[in-house]
Amino acid sequence: MTFINKYTSQVLVHILFWMLFVFVSLFLFSDFYWKENPFLQYVSLLIAIVYLNNFFLLPFFVKKKLYVLYVLVFAGISFVATQLYCYAFAKCGCTIIKCLSDYLWQSLTPLIFFSFVWILYRFIDKQEEVDAVKKEHAEMELKFLKSQINPHVLFNNLNTIYSYSIEKPNETPELILMLSDNLKHVLYESNEKTISLEKEIHFIDNYMKFQTIRTEGVKRINYNKSIDSYKYQIAPLLLITIIENAFKHSVLNSEINVNIEVKQGVLSLECQNDFDKEKVTTTDLKIGLQNLEKRLALIYKEDYDFNIDKGEVFKVSLKLNLK
Structure with a gap:
């Protein structure tokens, strides 16, 4: 009042x-x-x-x-x-x-x-x-919680650019432009309560391109999208936590699957990676996903579903009501 x-x-x-x-x-x-x-x-x-x-x-x-x-x-x-x-x-x-x-x-x-x-x-x-x-x-x-995400994303991208500047200098400018977009997203756009879904997906696209280039230790990366509309808003830097977690904690020669679907205002993200069951309870792994769940609870209340499955593969699923 x-x-x-x-x-x-x-x-x-x-x-x-x-x-x-x-x-x-x-x-x-x-x-x-x-x-x-x-x-x-x-x-x-x-x-x-x-x-x-x-x-x-x-x-x-x-x-x-x-x-x-x-x-x-x-x-x-x-x-x-x-x-x-x-x-x-x-x-x-x-x-x-x-x-x-x-x-x-x-x-x-x-x-x-x-x-x-x-x-x-x-x-x-x-x-x-x-x-x-x-x-x-x-x-x-x-x-x-958001500030804990930013350094990981940026340092990984910088390491990739450094490697390319030595091995493939002609392709480095494109990577620098991608990093510039990611910096803008992390440092400025992510300060908003919500941003357009299109910007968030574009950020994920850039991140996945960087990861595709950094093929060391990864057997295969499968990245699929099915989005019926970009008209929705989403809290920034939610999806990247799950996706980065898959790359950060996967085992050597792991296969990583990232699937994003937006249908009738509901976003579904499913991320799978091979993992070492003895290391899956490490502190940094738990903190990352726990922080994400805290953010989801604070922002989306009851309008989300978040699950972690530690079966044959490590699978994290997220559903968000964007309406």
């Missing part, structure tokens, strides 16, 4: 209550109030008491956590206001008990109502503060 909306709603609540309170009082006791009882003058005093309570007494006692003392002060104000009404305004000449039984509700109704309104809006404010802190914490955690 924005400040303007909150302020407007409070003003409307106050205006509507006082209009209803005066209307009901005059409707129920119209003859008495209009002819013999200066009720409207008393309402002016009651308004002053109510806002003294709301703006000064209630905030002070709640801040100091003097709840019992506040109840006593509240009861005292209600008693004095009722007696003041009986003897100074209505001049009914009735006993204290009779005065309380007949007129206490007039003092209590607005005091209790506006105290409740104050507590309600204070609760809303506190809840918004908690939500803001949670959101800030989530954003900081996302930035931290």
Whole structure:
């Protein structure tokens, strides 16, 4: 709730209550109030008491956590206001008990109502503060998790370019342009909450080209795409974590399969690689995929499905609802 909306709603609540309170009082006791009882003058005093309570007494006692003392002060104000009404305004000449039984509700109704309104809006404010802190914490955690991805991707690309600059210098400029695209994506575009699916897939394409060039230790790389539309948005640097994990932790002469499909707003990524079962529980492997799952939970809530299968091959599957 924005400040303007909150302020407007409070003003409307106050205006509507006082209009209803005066209307009901005059409707129920119209003859008495209009002819013999200066009720409207008393309402002016009651308004002053109510806002003294709301703006000064209630905030002070709640801040100091003097709840019992506040109840006593509240009861005292209600008693004095009722007696003041009986003897100074209505001049009914009735006993204290009779005065309380007949007129206490007039003092209590607005005091209790506006105290409740104050507590309600204070609760809303506190809840918004908690939500803001949670959101800030989530954003900081996302930035931290994302920052752990960036170095791996870039260093691998630099190593590839270095090797090519020695062995095939004529093809190096193309690789430098690809690296430039990847740098732009990792350093700038990835700072956005979401980016276009087309940019993310283009980043993956470049990465896979680099990996195809770096054939050492890899028997075969199969990279397949089937995308019915690029109109969707996606959180940056999610897919690369799974794909890079396959290359980083595959065994010698491994076959790596990467399949990406986007159909009717659902993205499916399946990545397979041969692995050493004795090393699959290493810390860096677990941290990478655990960080990814944390990011998925923070960003996509219930709109994702993430599975790891450690069978004959190491298979990671991800489904994202991009709609």
